[in-house]
Amino acid sequence: MLLPSSVNTTMTQQSVLSELLDRLKSEPCSYLSGCDLQHEGDRPQNLYYIQSGWVYAYVMLADGQRQILYLYQPGDIAGLSDVGMDRISCSLVSLSDCVVHAIPMKHVVSSQVLTPGVSVHLLQKSAEVQSCLMRTLVAIGRMTARQRVVWLILMFQDKLHQRHMVANIVDVPFNQSELGDLIGLTNVSVSKVLCDLSNEGFIERKGSQIRLRRRSDLEEMIHYHAIRRLAPFRGKLESTSTY
Amino acid sequence: MLLPSSVNTTMTQQSVLSELLDRLKSEPCSYLSGCDLQHEGDRPQNLYYIQSGWVYAYVMLADGQRQILYLYQPGDIAGLSDVGMDRISCSLVSLSDCVVHAIPMKHVVSSQVLTPGVSVHLLQKSAEVQSCLMRTLVAIGRMTARQRVVWLILMFQDKLHQRHMVANIVDVPFNQSELGDLIGLTNVSVSKVLCDLSNEGFIERKGSQIRLRRRSDLEEMIHYHAIRRLAPFRGKLESTSTY
DNA sequence: CGCAGATTTGAAAATCGTCAAAAACCGTGG
């Protein structure tokens, strides 16, 4: 049992998934940092429930450029973009050592796996990714380099917020080349912007840590709004009535 | 009844949705071109099943710039990015006169609506959007203006392919400012690239129609691959067994 | 025909990328 499961029919989102993994007798897989979980062009095999560590999705272009698409955290589900597709559209790589559960795609698409509880959870996770991709698209499509970097820092803080929220400090798990690949810039541009922001007193840097000195100013600079999720639904998702 | 429904338990994707709409007693709504279906910042109310016409999602920035995020076609479902969110992240506007079914979000998240068949369909539709957003992100983040325009034309042809595939002719439903807003460019840049492509014999233009004269050359120019979906699943999605 | 919106064109300006070298950082091993 991976996650706490409630005793009555009132299920939390998390326990719904945990029961699913139990039912599938899914064994967790461990990966070292930098391992490929799936590669662009393969056939979709699994969804991946990230139990611990970080995984990111990316695409390589023919000229060697890379676009990083999404950073998956513990609790996230990778591979939802490939449901119903003939081929996988992006590669998945572990950014740190991590533990992952593979959920065979064929079960997702065709079987008894999809209780209403599981379905809602998957839909919400898919929505989360979609929502973040949309915001990224706005940033990359319509913001200057400086604005994009600020956006990325703020988004990182929100994303890592739940886990280790320590006094406006963000521990960024990427180097500057990777940061550039996240927001369509070069490492040189990222470096320049970070130095500028530091010189202007918006942030302080120490190693991979960024301390937001004036978060509200940064938010105002790009009119940033955090994504807010609804409190997880806690109704009787297991209801068996009338289909 | 909107869509043909099969008589036995073997359900097509489409008929699954059609039955859902029946069950919800959903009445279609008609919109004129240019109407808001939902606006950024509202609370999520509905999913929108597009029965006919076009709808697109976009975000406005504080400085008046716009990023268009996705073009929904008949059969698509808009609003999937807002499942489980506190606030809507993008506005929806009709690009042509259209007919739309609203599916109340509260039913999606909490009720008996989610049969396995409906769930799979929603997940696949969500995956489609996610996949397209990822490709857009790669284009905007890592391609030059010319490559982005070529990418957009090819993607449009694929997207409009199913319906009216007439001899490599794409009828683009956007003006050049909107095309720019789709791929993070200005109308001026779009104009220049289109003129160049025309002069170089890659395309012919007549009004809003673009004829691809050498599609394979264009594909090679940007190493384009079409998205391919699996043949729609036709198993017994209505199976009532063992959850 | 005339109008309004859309597209094209050109020149100037700004942004960002490229390239290359220097500096800083980090873990390892003496």
Added chain:
DNA sequence: CCACGGTTTTTGACGATTTTCAAATCTGCG
């Protein structure tokens, strides 16, 4: 504790691409 090698970050000069701005042209339609 220090030296070393490899990676990452910083810096500066230069160039290319794209935007901005403005004017001219084109198009569709009443």
